[in-house]
Amino acid sequence: MQQDSLIPHLFRTEYSKIVAVLYHSFNLKQLEIAEDIASETFLKAAEVWSIKGVPENPAAWLYTVAKNKTKDYFKHNAVIEKQVKEAKQLNDIEAAQEFDFSDQNIADSQLAMIFAVCNPGNSAEAQICLALQILCGFSVEEIANAFLTKTETIKKRLQRARANLRNGDFQIKILSEAEIKTRLESVLKTLYLLFNEGYFSQTNNQLIRKDLCSEAVRLTYILTENNLTSTPQANALLALMCFQSSRLDARISDNGEAILLEDQDRNLWDQELIEKGNHYLVNACQGNEISKYHLDAMLAYWHATPTDKDKWQHILQLYNQLVIIEYSPVTALNRAFAFAKVFGHEKGIKEAEKLKLDEHVYYHSLLGYLYAGINSDQAIHHYEKAVGLTKSRIEKQTLSKEIKRLAEKRAAT
Incomplete structure (x- = not known):
């Protein structure tokens, strides 16, 4: 992958992971600090890689730079506020040295952050906008397209939502089962919108953005792997994503034009993903609940099966x-x-x-x-x-x- 396309791709897949892990070490009042450090990390990548070339493991390089920038942030604060908070800042430096970018910690951090952002202190729409921007790296334009509304409306909504989080001094914490149930609907809707923007994108002149689809699948999979969040709705949503993803390679012609379902080459359909969709749809049918995601998944099932x-x-x-x-x-x-x-x-x-x-x-x-x-x-x-x-x-x-x-x-x- 060329550098001019690699950095935007990594920004989509890695930015939110960096923010989540750093954010796990802060309280929500300092969310912007984690976002600033992540943004500076990507600016550094663009600068260094243009001169020295892309490193062998770009994601690991980004994590290392993010760690170092976080340490620098704490050290800088320790110097400035030495007379007041010296002991606390030294503890913060030690915490920064222990930042863990393992797959498990990234998954735990992202799961914790999306539930923290989807807090009932904000309206449901504001929760979804925040999560799309912070966890998923959506631009204001992409969020506006997802909500079919104006960019200025989204900007104001995000400003108010961030102010509410700061004023409320919300923190990432281990949520109770009751709190998870309260927030899960907003989390699922956020991931649904993320997948839809990838599956039929209205931005960047791309009809399909596989990176967004993959990110939505990955985050929803995290939900199904946790006992408290592996609900019938979560499994139905993952089934829907698997069925839809199975046809991605058949939806666009070599000329970049959309191909209707009835004209698609079924040899290009991913049978493994269809089987996974069947698996999660079976899991979703435990009990009597029928949600929007169940119906959407069943519709996708019929589209993915022989006529x-x-x-x-x-x-x-x-x-x-x-x-x-x-x-x-x-x-x-x-x-x-x-x-x-x-x-x-x-x-x-x-x-x-x-x-x-x-x-x-x-x-x-x-x-x-x-x-x-x-x-x-x-x-x-x-x-x-x-x-x-x-x-x-x-x-x-x-x-x-x-x-x-x-x-x-x-x-x-």
């Missing part, structure tokens, strides 16, 4: 349940697509148009798809509307190619 004559009926029934449990425009549009698969495109068009989501890109791309074999003019109209609404360069290319195909077909008739 049978009742496949789309099963999928439509699941979407019927899902829109009741948690309505969203995307869920409603997916249901309309399944409805069209069961009852035909003409009835599917009527079902989709009832939604009146004229400012939603997927509303127009769905109608373009459904009209394609019925009315080329209408199909082109909706595809053109979708092109105007999407932020994704790759999606624009895919839609424009379909417009061109339909225009050529219309001209030939």
Whole structure:
């Protein structure tokens, strides 16, 4: 991997680990210190690697620099505040020397931090924004895209949430089972949003960002390995991620264009991930709970299994349940697509148009798809509307190619 792409990749995968381990040594009031040290570590990497080249083990290099910068921070404070806090600072220096970047400590630190950030002192949306930024390394733009809102709104939300954490003097601590239950819903939603941003990215002109998908899977796996957090919902979410991840290599053509499920090369599907998805889905079905994640996982299961004559009926029934449990425009549009698969495109068009989501890109791309074999003019109209609404360069290319195909077909008739 080239340096210009390696550092952004490592920032995504390692920044949050460094922050989590350092943060485990501070209280939340000093969270910004851990973030500053992590950021300085990556600035140092960019500077040194451009001159000396990339080290043999880049992640280990980053951890070492982060340790040294933390020691320097404590020593600097010890000098400045020697008259007041000399003894405490010396203890802090010893603590810094014992920072442990083992896989287990990274996992424990990240799990502890996400539950600390997802604190009921903030609103659910603020908790998720904080966790996406601090634990997952999301930019403000990426968080805004995940919430389908303006960047300024997210900036203000993050500022208020951080102020609440500082003022409340929250600390990372071992949470009780009751506290975990209170916060787990926000944690799961955060990881769900993280995976979705990777699976269908709206940023950086990439349709798929595997690094985000992998990070979401890794963090959710940590939940399923802990007795207090290995709930049916957590297992259902991991099953969903495994099923969806199994098709990542088949979703994009060599030209970078999206490939619909029905046109994908199934030989590219990862059978091992599908088997893991089956495993976690079985684990999720212990008991009588049916959550959004259960329904999403079962939908992904049907998409990842060989077609049978009742496949789309099963999928439509699941979407019927899902829109009741948690309505969203995307869920409603997916249901309309399944409805069209069961009852035909003409009835599917009527079902989709009832939604009146004229400012939603997927509303127009769905109608373009459904009209394609019925009315080329209408199909082109909706595809053109979708092109105007999407932020994704790759999606624009895919839609424009379909417009061109339909225009050529219309001209030939």
